[in-house]
Amino acid sequence: FSIEYHDSIGSTNDRARELASEGATDVVVLADEQVGGRGRLEREWSAPSGGVWLSIVTRPDIAPAQAPLYTLAVSVATARAAREAGVDARIKWPNDVVVPVGEDGEYRKLSGILTEMEGETDRVDWIVVGPGINANIDTDALPEGATSIRDEVGDVDRRRFVQRLLEEFDRYRTDLEAVVPAWRELALTLGQxxxxxxxxxxxxxxxxxxxxxxxxxxxxxxxxxxxxxxxxxxxx
Ligand code: BTN
Known part of the structure; x- marks a missing residue:
């Protein structure tokens, strides 16, 4: 992947969509801060300086119905990278990375993913998968119910974190059948x-x-x- 870095940007997903419609592939847009971060379901996503805000542009040869597997693959990759940083990261269906609080399914949210795509009914043209990870941020700068890597275990080396996330994603996108078994192992939702x-x-x-x-x-x-x-x- 080549990485386009911004100190500050509106939304990495918006920039990634722009690059995708110009024909780019295997490009990652990464920012320290987003001033117009977007969440799922038209929600706002708070993305202050210190986080890991990125969007991955790819053009996989898959049907749109398989696109959710791409998002799951990124949630597995994110959870793995967070676990390597020492965080007890798990996945809440479908693709929020969370840290459990107690034993009964309660959690605090560490990361969410916004996936957007374009294409025909039988084939994807491009797909943008945008995970946002609350990394080196104080939780009081974040919405209620959120946690950060800083709050869980202290600051993380963001360069290394992104590298690990992309390595894991790269492995799963070429082996989509391995995604769901890996997801199951990290799932917090099953049994709830x-x-x-x-x-x-x-x-x-x-x-x-x-x-x-x-x-x-x-x-x-x-x-x-x-x-x-x-x-x-x-x-x-
Ligand atoms: C959610 O849980 O609602 C999804 C949040 C996704 C946030 C990330 S941060 C990087 C990328 N750019 C955005 O504007 N949104 C996603």
Missing amino acids: RVRVERATGEIVGEAVDVTESGALVIETEDGQETVAAGDCEHLR
């Missing part, structure tokens, strides 16, 4: 009682597994349901 909000309504039950495409399998009172995408809450 969850509520998942989908466009078509909510599902409550026990999260028992993920499918080979990364969809969550939930055991409800009326049998098993599989959810491909949605907002997941751990219940107690």
Whole structure:
């Protein structure tokens, strides 16, 4: 990957989309600070100086339906890099990297990912996967429920962190079948009682597994349901 670094930028995903539409591939946009960071579901994402804010542009030969695997691969890569830094990082379905608090599924959020893509119905043209990691930041500069690497274990070498994240991602993108097994090992959500909000309504039950495409399998009172995408809450 070649890296385009910015001290300060609006959103690394916006810049990555621009590069992608100009034909770029295997480029990473990295910033110390974002002033217009974007989260999932049109939310704002707070991205002060000291974090690891990046967006990866690739042009994989995959169908759009496989794109979630790319996001899962980045969440696995992020969790691995954080664990190497000494953080007890786990994954909350589908792709938030979190640090557990206690034993009952409570957590603080360390990282989220915003994935955007363009392409036909049968093939992706480009995909931008943008993980944001609260690295060397005081948690009081972050929203409630968030944690940072600084708060968990002290400051991390961000250059090394990014290098490890990209190495792990590079390994999984060429071996997509390995993504879900690796994800399972890091999952905090499996075995939890969850509520998942989908466009078509909510599902409550026990999260028992993920499918080979990364969809969550939930055991409800009326049998098993599989959810491909949605907002997941751990219940107690
Ligand atoms: C979420 O959990 O809602 C996803 C947050 C994604 C934030 C990252 S920071 C790097 C990249 N650029 C952005 O504007 N957003 C993503």
